[in-house]
Amino acid sequence: MLTSSTTFSGGEDVAYTLQAHGRAVVIGETTRGGAHPTVRHAITAHVQVTVPVARAVNTVTGTNWEGVGVLPDVPVPADRALDTALAAALHTGPGAERDTGPGAGLDTALNTPLNTGLDTALAAERR
Template identity: 70%
Template sequence: MPSNEQIVHQALGRIEAGYVFPEKTAAVDAAIRRRLAQGEYGGLDGPSLCEAVTSHLQEVCPDKHLRLLWVDQPQSLDPADDDKGRAAFRALLRAENQGIRRVEQLEGNIGLVDVRWIASADEGAATIGAAMQLVAGSSALVVDLRECRGGAPEGAAMWCSYFFPDDQVHLNDFYERSTGATRQFWTAAHLPAPRYTGRPVLVLTSSVTFSGGEDVAYTLQAHGRAELVGETTRGGAHPTDRHPVTEHIMVTVPTARTINSVTGTNWEGTGVVPDIAAPAGEALDVALRTALERLGA
């Protein structure tokens, strides 16, 4: 079992090698090593170490994706098995119905899709399409992202694609540090269910909504395709890789940044601000009233 000092050294190495803003890594490294030298991490158990280091990382660099995470399930430490957390995320999505918790038809022919994770565009496409097929005949749609904690950029683009008429909408760009390249995301040309256009779309948000969920909310809002109802979101906009440090500790390193094609920026550190503010527990009722108003009911 590596010592806390070895764990911190290895995590800092990953951050230095991969963090999307390399100019910030020196300050991060110096701050954490100073605390390490002062013995602040010496007697901590694994979960406490993760909590402390994460807090100190974000004091220096307030990036909510920059973290040490404790995981209960043991993970492989073989370098050949380090796929940046992708296999674990795919397994989670399979266990969580590709992130879709429920689909309903509510009074007034208003559809509701409750999304907890943003699935990848390959494995998640059929399930996302099935959900959108079920609400295809509704007069208005509520997309509930209040408990959505993240997901895949490609999946966020697929979700957004349903709400535009064709493949001609430039959604956003992702700059990746490892390649120095910027990847464009556009609406998809082909989808497994009908597009949802010409009707009101309300997106529910909360202080829990994070990362990929924020991507969908921010993108639809910026392009004027949805009204957001609820609370300001957590504010994490940087796509992230996960690397095991021990069998139970991983370091998450943001390796890219999002650039919205409309705003030229993103929601990092600020969160996505709703159009209609409401406590999370009341957001659905507010959205339903708003949908009926938009429909003239």
């Protein structure tokens, strides 16, 4: 899943949830950090206050991404995230040549069965 510093709210929810459940590798930048649903209330004709009305709580982590954003598994600038993901996807599978450039090791994460060893594969990617 690709993210950037402008990924916000619903997009963050998808990224955070899939990542927490081990169903996606997040590639890109840390997101903006908007987890709490809000409602706007007019104070005057020109002033509004935004008030949180709920709190998202992930069943796996027991928390959310409010104020901190979703941290990518493979941090790269947003303008390189798609190329990094595509390069890793093209270098996966039986007999594929392994790469040592940006995103190298992501092929291991992509070939790792979901929820099994993903942390190990991602730790290798970060080295």
